[in-house]
Amino acid sequence: MTFFAEIWELLSSAKYMSMLFTGLGTTLVVSLFSAILGLFLGTLVALVAICPDSPLMKLPKIICKVYVTVIRGTPMALQLFIMMYAIFAIRGFPQEITAIIAFGINSGAYVSESIRGGILSVDIGQTEAGRALGLPYGVTLMKIVIPQAVKNVIPAIGNELIALIKETSIVSMIGMYDLTQAAKVIGAGNNMASYIVPMSVAACFYLAIVYTLSFGIKGIEKRLRAGDRR
Amino acid sequence: MESKKIESTSEVLFSIKDLHKSFGNHEVLGGIDLDIHNGDQIAIIGPSGCGKSTFLRCINCMEDPTSGSIIFEGVDIADTSIDINVHRENIGMVFQQFNLFNNKTVIENIMLAPVYVRTKKLRRSSKSGDAPKLTKADIKKEERERAMALLRRIGLEDKADVYPSTLSGGQKQRVAIVRALAMNPKVILFDEPTSALDPEMVGEVLDLMKELAKEGMTMVIVTHEMGFAREVADRILFIDEGKIKEQGTPEDVFDHPKDPRLQEFLSKVL
Ligand SMILES: Nc1ncnc2c1ncn2[C@@H]1O[C@H](COP(=O)(O)OP(=O)(O)OP(=O)(O)O)[C@@H](O)[C@H]1O
Ligand SMILES: [Mg+2]
Numbered sequence: 001m002t003f004f005a006e007i008w009e010l011l012s013s014a015k016y017m018s019m020l021f022t023g024l025g026t027t028l029v030v031s032l033f034s035a036i037l038g039l040f041l042g043t044l045v046a047l048v049a050i051c052p053d054s055p056l057m058k059l060p061k062i063i064c065k066v067y068v069t070v071i072r073g074t075p076m077a078l079q080l081f082i083m084m085y086a087i088f089a090i091r092g093f094p095q096e097i098t099a100i101i102a103f104g105i106n107s108g109a110y111v112s113e114s115i116r117g118g119i120l121s122v123d124i125g126q127t128e129a130g131r132a133l134g135l136p137y138g139v140t141l142m143k144i145v146i147p148q149a150v151k152n153v154i155p156a157i158g159n160e161l162i163a164l165i166k167e168t169s170i171v172s173m174i175g176m177y178d179l180t181q182a183a184k185v186i187g188a189g190n191n192m193a194s195y196i197v198p199m200s201v202a203a204c205f206y207l208a209i210v211y212t213l214s215f216g217i218k219g220i221e222k223r224l225r226a227g228d229r230r
Numbered sequence: 231m232e233s234k235k236i237e238s239t240s241e242v243l244f245s246i247k248d249l250h251k252s253f254g255n256h257e258v259l260g261g262i263d264l265d266i267h268n269g270d271q272i273a274i275i276g277p278s279g280c281g282k283s284t285f286l287r288c289i290n291c292m293e294d295p296t297s298g299s300i301i302f303e304g305v306d307i308a309d310t311s312i313d314i315n316v317h318r319e320n321i322g323m324v325f326q327q328f329n330l331f332n333n334k335t336v337i338e339n340i341m342l343a344p345v346y347v348r349t350k351k352l353r354r355s356s357k358s359g360d361a362p363k364l365t366k367a368d369i370k371k372e373e374r375e376r377a378m379a380l381l382r383r384i385g386l387e388d389k390a391d392v393y394p395s396t397l398s399g400g401q402k403q404r405v406a407i408v409r410a411l412a413m414n415p416k417v418i419l420f421d422e423p424t425s426a427l428d429p430e431m432v433g434e435v436l437d438l439m440k441e442l443a444k445e446g447m448t449m450v451i452v453t454h455e456m457g458f459a460r461e462v463a464d465r466i467l468f469i470d471e472g473k474i475k476e477q478g479t480p481e482d483v484f485d486h487p488k489d490p491r492l493q494e495f496l497s498k499v500l
Binding site for chain 1: 290316317320325329330332406410413
């Protein structure tokens, strides 16, 4: 049988397709919720990082710095294993949630750096003008700086989301049934001659998600830029 | 002793005493004393890097002074434990780079701070039990009308709803000036307001500033426009090496400079 005939066989098999879609579901759920958690954590950490120095902010700033350094300095796979086998090694604790927490925490560290960079890229004069008018720091940040930073941050956040979706395939290493794991299981079955066919199909699935996402991000970017000049 | 002659009968607005500012080990301001009276128009001149901007930015605590005091309306605003924002509401500032809010339309730029400050006061007074007479919508409407009147004054009412990126430099700076005016400040600080402008736009901005001066607005202006300083200011400060080396009327400073550094400076710029 040729490669393409095998692909066709896989695509027309209800059983294999349902396996792939089950896996896809896990991949999407883990990606979506860890992206939300990551955005939330990342925003929080970025806001702490750009706050002016003050005795009150000292400890939070140190914690955030350590968090970003440790998370960015260690492999995602190890972070997931530690979460899975040490921190959340509770019997019956849903693996999906552990994975979401692990990926969310990981993503938050990268997102915080993007957001921080985006905020710092807004001309300091904007903040100064707000402060000189008597607006408090927080108000200046919310009304003036962040709306301008969002535009600068969207592309980097988009890249982070794309990386995150692909990286969730690591969960297959701990046996979670995501898209990659589904392909592995299909490939290991009797009917498929090799892994190559299901793996290729799964890769196309990833590609489709990532392509759709980057298309959406381009659209958002365009809309935001259009608002610049009127 | 000549400078002792300068006196003013009007009320002292700022009393700056022994103001020092260092960045790390680098002392930029080495003890500045200055009284600013209501209605004063003060021009600050001096060589590049002498600390003019730093001094101006210390006046509204955009830079925290290292030591010294700045008494504004009876309060030492150099004291970091006070709420500086309520004082800044009364101290306008105009920047070399205009710094209009890019994400706001022209009229929103002007209205933003007055609406915010008045709404905040409204919330306070309604908490303390006084029946508030205005709603936020009323305040917005009033401030929009005031902003429109200010725009009319500078002939830019047709630009109310455009974004700053579409304005020329001179238009931007005039909007920045009325944005400061919208707060009804007691004083406006200008840091080289015309230095970033194309030459043909300098005039329109200086004309607006002259108008304000005529109306008696208290102004402190860092400038390289010596002709303008002479025409508008009633007092010139020459700052060099972080100190006020000489001050006096424009005639004293420009026509009879005594400090050798001032003489040298003037020979270069005039
Ligand atoms: N945030 C800062 N950190 C460190 N040094 C600074 C800072 N701001 C200003 N300086 C230094 O302080 C000195 C005075 O700067 P300042 O901007 O007040 O000069 P200036 O008189 O306004 O000059 P110019 O005419 O070029 O605007 C300069 O040597 C400058 O390098
Ligand atoms: Mg300067």
